Amino acid sequence: MASSIESYINKMVSVVTSDGRIIVGTLKGFDQTINLILDESHERVYSGGQGVEQVILGLYIIRGDNIAVIGEIDDDTDQGLDFQNIKAEPLNSVVH
Numbered sequence: 001m002a003s004s005i006e007s008y009i010n011k012m013v014s015v016v017t018s019d020g021r022i023i024v025g026t027l028k029g030f031d032q033t034i035n036l037i038l039d040e041s042h043e044r045v046y047s048g049g050q051g052v053e054q055v056i057l058g059l060y061i062i063r064g065d066n067i068a069v070i071g072e073i074d075d076d077t078d079q080g081l082d083f084q085n086i087k088a089e090p091l092n093s094v095v096h
Contacts, residue, residue: 005030016069020091034064051084
């Protein structure tokens with residue numbers, strides 16, 4: 001798994017955490033337990049009634065045991081999105 005995450009280094013990624021948060025940033029590094037270091041990161045907070053709120057986090061560390069999904073973001077597609085008009089219910093936490 002670590003070798004596949006290594007291909008995301010210095011690329012924009014989206015991380016869905018097990019508590020339902022969506023954090024976007026540039027992957028700067030990770031360790032053997034898949035703790036992630038994201039730079040220039042922000043959390044995207046979705047709402048059914050309003051647009052997407054983007055909360056600036058800056059340099060951010062996400063514990064590996066809190067990660068549900070990691071994916072690379074296409075910069076051109078992401079910049080073309082109108083987050084003010086995207087409405088969606090927030091994700092629920094993972095139930096064990």
